[in-house]
Amino acid sequence: MHEEQFNAMRQSIVDGAPESARESANKALALGIDPLDAINKGFVLGLNSIGEQFNRGEVFLPDLVMAGEAMKAAVAVLEPEMQKRGTQREILGKVVLGTVKGDIHEIGKSLVSTLLTASGFQVFDLGVNVPIELFAEKARELQADLVGVSALLTTTMQGQKSVVEALDRHGLRPKVKIIVGGAPVTRDWADKIGADGYGQDAMAAVAVAKSLLHK
């Protein structure tokens, strides 16, 4: 049933086409397809497929990012109907994300945000130049499972350590996990400052987030 529709949904993600994804989602609702089915039997399969192609080096990062954007577009259409039905997409976890104070580099962090969102995490992106304390305050307020701290400069990397300390001070750990990333960040550094995880790129960040939350 609706095989053709599910294929179109999947394809809209593979093509990285938010317009088509939105269109397929609307069509699914019009046909009375359960929005959860639309996600799990349609859109998510596209995401899995593009992820595998990326890992094989067949597609490039912008393809992956646009697949993530298409996913977001589809979910945005389906969400109100899910709420109406009292169902919701399984959320893998709540993530508070930001680039640390003194650092205005956005691209890497936003990429992680897109890929986490597309993978089923609920992401609260605090943006760039985020004060140390705000990471802790938001994590508490939003009951986050995970805090992600980005830094691109060797000088601002020190701020990642301060965020770890701030979360400790607020008594949020070990319940709240911390992951760090950015060009100069290494596994050694993550271990040294007591972070729970580190990913060398955005794809790795998703895998680390999943494993930390046992998903």
Next chain:
Amino acid sequence: MNSVWARLTHEQCQQLHSASLEILERTGARLFNDEALALVCKAGAKVVEGNHVRFPARLVEQALSTAPKSITLFDRNGRPVMPLEGNNSFFGPGSDCLNIVDHRTGERRRPVLQDVAEAILVCDALNEISFVMSMFLPSDVRQELADRYQMEVMLHNTTKPIVLVTYETSGCVDAVEMAEAVAGGADALRERPFITCYINVTTGLLHNADALEKLLFLAEKGLPALYIPVVSGGTTGPITMAGGLALSNAGVLVGLVISQLKREGTPVIVPGFGGDALDMRTMVDPYCDPDPRGMAQSLAHFYQLPMFSLGGASESKLVDQQAGIQAALDMLIPAASGGHIIHDCGYLESGLSGSLAQLAICNEVAGWIRHACRPVEISAETLALDLIDQVGPDGQFLKLPHTRRHLRERWYPTLMDRDTYDGWLAKGGKPLGERAGEQVSQILATHHCEPLSRTSAEAIRRVVLRAEAQSGSESPAPVSGGSYA
């Protein structure tokens, strides 16, 4: 050196120049510094909103007419050694690698200040290395003051010109103070500059506060600045090379305008690279990407401005075949297209690691290139027609004085193997990387840099100690690798 290769035609350079002018007039840039903003507005730039300004083309043309077409860098002793003009190429290392691949062990580890001292000493000894950069970011000093320690160590361990990189403006001010102390005052340094400062600008159209402050400071001092906006194709600029270069060049022109408004005739060195892109599979910044090669050199020659090129770097993680191939290709092309200051020799892992063995290999390649690109003398002496006639069809040239007189003009390797098989085996049968590591060890065991005077050494130490005191430290690191006269 003869320029043998131009990637872009004059017409293409003209197109890129017009494109950059259009970007500045139509899109404009943000300047995160009030003085720079006031200078350009007074000169006729239009404020879009806040710090976002559009530049009329005449501002750029005016700046291009007053920026010096030639800059000479001197050595620590005030001798002119790097005339940045024409097709003169000079090779040197890069700065601030986060890791060192140790030439003794092959181990990849965090560098310490002693590694910076050793790197600079090796640069001082290597004939084809014309200038230095810090090579490593030392992990055993207070991180926010690492630039002061690097500067002190560079001043102690080489007499060659220094391209310095600092975090904040205060680091640049301190480094200039140290150089002035060594040169014998501000006027002496301005007249015979042996330093230039590398200024990193966020993107072509975002000019961060530190970059503009440093540019204005150096303009006031009359010291040469390298103004380098970073545009990564596919993220902070178009992925197409033309669009990427037009955008980064627009940023360069912004720097040029501000420097000339601050002080007409201020020496500015422009980038000899641009049109780069991130690897869209790994997000790694490839330092040896073939696509944009030679474009920015063409453009800098079109402007007739001194340039800071990139070459000798590799994305390889070790001193291996990839590292050798990439360094050689990427040193040849900037030199063949007339790049002036060519930096990043010894870089591995896109600049995240550095290796002194790799640096020694680059030194060897640089000599090879110098010989391959140098002008050929055609004269009675070099044609040797009389000798050819005297020797005739049946004689030989081995015993002639002419042979001994000229044989040393040709290039001879110090690392590349030209031995017979048995000869190579008798010397241990070692691969290039191992031989390069041994050359580095040999230099470190035997080479000494001409020491600084005691007065200079004490003066630069005071700057380091003052910076430590200002940052509230009680345990400054000692001088590394330096000795007093």
